[in-house]
Amino acid sequence: EDKVVQSPLSLVVHEGDTVTLNCSYEVTNFRSLLWYKQEKKAPTFLFMLTSSGIEKKSGRLSSILDKKELFSFLKITATQTGDSAIYLCAPGGSNYKLTFGKGTLLTVNP
Amino acid sequence: DAGVIQSPRHEVTEMGQEVTLRCKPISGHDYLFWYRQTMMRGLELLIYFNNNVPIDDSGMPEDRFSAKMPNASFSTLKIQPSEPRDSAVYFCASSTGLHGYTFGSGTRLTVV
Numbered sequence: 001e002d003k004v005v006q007s008p009l010s011l012v013v014h015e016g017d018t019v020t021l022n023c024s025y026e027v028t029n030f031r032s033l034l035w036y037k038q039e040k041k042a043p044t045f046l047f048m049l050t051s052s053g054i055e056k057k058s059g060r061l062s063s064i065l066d067k068k069e070l071f072s073f074l075k076i077t078a079t080q081t082g083d084s085a086i087y088l089c090a091p092g093g094s095n096y097k098l099t100f101g102k103g104t105l106l107t108v109n110p
Numbered sequence: 111d112a113g114v115i116q117s118p119r120h121e122v123t124e125m126g127q128e129v130t131l132r133c134k135p136i137s138g139h140d141y142l143f144w145y146r147q148t149m150m151r152g153l154e155l156l157i158y159f160n161n162n163v164p165i166d167d168s169g170m171p172e173d174r175f176s177a178k179m180p181n182a183s184f185s186t187l188k189i190q191p192s193e194p195r196d197s198a199v200y201f202c203a204s205s206t207g208l209h210g211y212t213f214g215s216g217t218r219l220t221v222v
Contacts, residue, residue, distance in 0.1 A: 042213035
């Protein structure tokens with residue numbers, strides 16, 4: 001059975017702090033790992049990682065995949081209140097289905 | 111493109127009633143997924159289709175749940191009879207594989 005463990009489950013920081021969200025996984029026939037941000041509605045896509053060691057960046061967000069250790073992290077620098085959300089990690093296999101972790105609830109206080 | 115469209119947005123029903131949730135995927139996407147989200151269990155995959163054919167329904171909790179995809183532009187998830195423990199947000203998502211995995215806005219189901 002595919003497994004995804006995200007840590008921490010929740011995190012409270014102040015604006016300007018840097019945070020790192022972790023994801024470990026066990027997925028049959030792994031292909032890619034996706035990160036999503038979920039505010040009040042549906043999850044929205046952030047990154048798709050396929051290759052180990054290659055950092056993907058989008059503004060203040062970045063992410064790396066380690067396929068040997070079955071691990072990924074999402075880093076947010078200079079956090080803003082608008083970053084408050086649940087961040088979901090979802091590895092996918094050759095069958096194209098995503099298995100989601102329970103997420104990390106990030107709260108950024110002004 | 112209007113994205114993945116789900117209806118209704120909210121549904122409140124009494125225990126024992128039949129509930130039907132609807133989804134219109136993005137045109138050209140050949141995969142369609144039904145997920146359920148609760149605080150306790152997070153996002154769980156219920157069933158998914160490829161080219162309108164059900165591929166994996168191992169996540170469907172029990173026989174009260176059924177899903178169909180009669181054509182490429184429409185899918186339904188039915189619960190009959192509904193129970194209070196079915197209360198959750200149900201998401202439909204469509205994709206062309208792992209790329210472009212897009213979620214609908216969800217249906218918040220409350221069974222009283």
